[in-house]
Amino acid sequence: MVISRKPSHFIVAALLAFMPLLSFANDNHGAHTQTTASKEATTAMEKGHEEGHHEGHGEGDIRSEIKQHINHHVLDSHDFTLFADDKTGKHFGFPLPVILWDEELHIFSSSEFHHAENGVVASKGKFYVLSHHDGKIYRTDATGTLTEDAKSGHPTNIRPIDFSITKSVLFIIITALLMFFMFTRLAKSYAKNGGIPKGMVRIFEPLVVFIRDEIAIPNIGEKNYKKYMSYLLTIFFFILFLNLFGLTPLGVNVTGNFTITFSLAILTFLITNLTANKNYWGHIFWMPGVPYLMRIVLAPIELLGVFIKPFSLMIRLYANIFAGHIVIMSIIGLMFIFKSWVGSPLSFGLAFVLSILEILVAFLQAYIFTMLSALYFGSANEEHHHEEAHH
Amino acid sequence: MTIPNIVGAGLIVIGAGLGIGKIGGSAMEAIARQPEASGKIQTAMLIAAALIEGIGFAALFAA
Numbered sequence: 001m002v003i004s005r006k007p008s009h010f011i012v013a014a015l016l017a018f019m020p021l022l023s024f025a026n027d028n029h030g031a032h033t034q035t036t037a038s039k040e041a042t043t044a045m046e047k048g049h050e051e052g053h054h055e056g057h058g059e060g061d062i063r064s065e066i067k068q069h070i071n072h073h074v075l076d077s078h079d080f081t082l083f084a085d086d087k088t089g090k091h092f093g094f095p096l097p098v099i100l101w102d103e104e105l106h107i108f109s110s111s112e113f114h115h116a117e118n119g120v121v122a123s124k125g126k127f128y129v130l131s132h133h134d135g136k137i138y139r140t141d142a143t144g145t146l147t148e149d150a151k152s153g154h155p156t157n158i159r160p161i162d163f164s165i166t167k168s169v170l171f172i173i174i175t176a177l178l179m180f181f182m183f184t185r186l187a188k189s190y191a192k193n194g195g196i197p198k199g200m201v202r203i204f205e206p207l208v209v210f211i212r213d214e215i216a217i218p219n220i221g222e223k224n225y226k227k228y229m230s231y232l233l234t235i236f237f238f239i240l241f242l243n244l245f246g247l248t249p250l251g252v253n254v255t256g257n258f259t260i261t262f263s264l265a266i267l268t269f270l271i272t273n274l275t276a277n278k279n280y281w282g283h284i285f286w287m288p289g290v291p292y293l294m295r296i297v298l299a300p301i302e303l304l305g306v307f308i309k310p311f312s313l314m315i316r317l318y319a320n321i322f323a324g325h326i327v328i329m330s331i332i333g334l335m336f337i338f339k340s341w342v343g344s345p346l347s348f349g350l351a352f353v354l355s356i357l358e359i360l361v362a363f364l365q366a367y368i369f370t371m372l373s374a375l376y377f378g379s380a381n382e383e384h385h386h387e388e389a390h391h
Numbered sequence: 392m393t394i395p396n397i398v399g400a401g402l403i404v405i406g407a408g409l410g411i412g413k414i415g416g417s418a419m420e421a422i423a424r425q426p427e428a429s430g431k432i433q434t435a436m437l438i439a440a441a442l443i444e445g446i447g448f449a450a451l452f453a454a
Contacts, residue, residue: 315452371434
């Protein structure tokens with residue numbers, strides 16, 4: 001790729017420089033809502049003093065408040081809250097559509113859960129309520145009773161099949177559209193400009209070339225790599241964009257949700273096994289080059305490996321992103337536990353450094369997922385070893 | 392979280408940390424010996440580290 005003009009250098013530099021700021025803004029957002037929370041906790045503590053309770057009460061309150069805030073952040077939700085004022089109970093954001101399949105189609109806005117009395121929404125003669133326990137929708141009666149399981153505390157009501165556009169789904173759609181428009185523009189600019197990409201989107205060309213030359217060709221091989229390129233590029237940029245969105249103040253946690261990493265891993269699993277040649281299956285069920293007794297022992301182990309590979313892909317991406325979000329949020333939360341001039345700069349600095357680390361992790365995890373997918377595709381397409389034994 | 396869980400999680404982190412540290416150290420030595428092969432070494436290093444990390448996370452979820 002040729003970057004001949006200075007402005008594009010500046011744009012890339014500015015973009016990179018802004019990335020930590022974005023994640024930084026996330027911290028501020030967390031801090032903002034928690035400030036009101038801690039104020040409330042302080043007043044609660046003062047009240048506790050007046051009533052003659054012990055002092056530990058306020059501390060525990062802040063802790064549970066922080067825990068609640070983190071839990072709310074890492075989970076998916078039915079409405080999009082930008083920030084909330086805990087004192088007045090006002091939420092700034094917008095509701096998202098709820099789509100349920102319960103013998104027939106029910107569509108309503110998630111804001112109805114907040115507007116309706118005791119949170120019960122009536123739709124086509126059935127009643128639904130949003131559980132505060134796990135944020136899921138349950139079928140209920142007109143008064144909104146939820147029977148809870150004594151052991152786990154989860155509601156035991158019937159759950160309709162939920163196709164709602166939740167926060168995660170919204171961001172998957174946004175990312176898909178963003179990728180579609182950016183990469184079609186990039187592709188078109190090649191034709192227009194005689195082989196040289198033009199505009200903002202050309203910052204993606206080195207990444208595309210990197211995936212082809214460093215990931216696809218060495219792992220899959222010159223002969224077969226082309227049919228996997230579209231999948232590898234899609235999955236790389238999809239994971240990368242969603243990871244980076246997770247670090248912005250929008251407060252989404254898409255790749256840190258294991259239903260989503262599960263479906264990504266399923267895609268890799270299906271493509272690996274559906275495009276595999278007979279050598280691949282031969283290596284699993286009848287390993288060449290080992291004694292016959294060993295082949296029988298090896299077959300179940302190899303078969304297990306087929307399922308463990310996508311499973312580890314799923315766990316790795318989910319756990320890395322999820323853990324990153326929790327650690328950053330917890331460190332910001334420390335500010336409200338210390339409540340001193342030593343604690344605040346400390347947690348501020350730590351959160352800043354960790355946010356930068358998280359950007360690295362965002363790129364690294366996208367790379368690893370793509371890399372390992374390519375490795376599995378390569379192993380599914382391996383030719384006979386004898387010709388290239390001296391290779 | 393009970394005490395055995397916490398101790399187990401700590402042991403897992405120690406093990407995974409040692410493993411990834413060994414990989415990183417060996418990759419550094421290898422790059423110092425053969426700087427021209429650094430690209431290949433880095434790739435192999437990342438794959439090995441990712442595999443250990445995967446096992447580590449799986450164990451952490453079990454703990």
